[in-house]
């Protein structure tokens with residue numbers, strides 16, 4: 609067993625004839641949170657989709673916990689332990705908060721038992737208060753908490769998040785930050801978070817990876833490189 613939970617090597621991906629990711633190498637270490645940053649359109653979302661299997665790579669390899677992900681469709685990748693909080697949240701509007709959370713349980717595969725884990729309501733108490741409300745009636749902040757809670761219900765070992773603070777008020781941003789730090793520190797969860805809001809990720813992430821033009825141009829530890837310096841380099 610290596611220290612890397614996810615090993616990406618020489619990954620390329622795109623849309624039709626246009627290539628978006630070029631020869632991406634990235635290792636995510638177990639129990640660490642990595643911020644994936646870069647300007648709009650550099651390919652961050654595409655990289656998350658290539659990991660999740662909702663966009664297929666045209667070249668390169670993806671190994672998760674030692675297993676080749678390439679032949680696995682998205683639902684098998686979810687059952688293997690990859691959770692995804694997509695941009696735009698994709699809450700089921702007709703289902704209640706509790707039912708939305710329960711949809712996340714199917715990603716568990718053989719891991720975990722019982723219903724929605726209680727710690728999700730400890731992390732996001734508001735979800736318990738509104739558990740009977742339809743997803744379509746939630747505020748943006750509530751939807752984001754629900755999207756994260758639903759991914760956590762699958763008890764993933766790797767959690768992918770696409771711009772979780774987008775359009776979210778500061779008190780909910782703080783809760784999201786505390787929740788991500790908590791699942792990393794107590795459950796040893798590995799996290800890859802795409803973010804434009806560098807102050808947020810620099811507060812809790814361990815590592816960062818900066819992309820430009822579909823390539824990783826810099827990687828390091830957030831404790832060693834100031835956010836402002838990295839932001840300047842990748843022109844955020």
Ligand SMILES: Nc1ncnc2c1ncn2[C@@H]1O[C@H](COP(=O)(O)OP(=O)(O)OP(=O)(O)O)[C@@H](O)[C@H]1O
Pocket residue numbers: 623628646647648649650651652653654655
């Ligand atoms: N479904 C699609 N079909 C065609 N091109 C796409 C599609 N989705 C994204 N692209 C293009 O791929 C490139 C990378 O997009 P991607 O969403 O991965 O970037 P990003 O860094 O996540 O940016 P953002 O922060 O705006 O989401 C962009 O040029 C985008 O226009």
